[in-house]
Amino acid sequence: IFGSTEPALTGPLGNGHVIIRHHVECSPCFLRECPIDFRCMKTVTVPEVVDAVMSILR
Helix, strand or coil: CCCCCCHHHCCCCCCCCCCCCCCCCCCCCCCCCCCCHHHHCCCCCHHHHHHHHHHHHH
């Protein structure tokens, strides 16, 4: 799950990964503490994560 970082720069290496990320106007900011509201992380939903995990397990 990527929020404030850029998967192309800091993403996982190799195969077998699913990147979950929503593009928001302030991302990627690369900040550890969000001065706004963590919208880059809050927009990722539980069903999206479950679907991604299930796609790897199949």
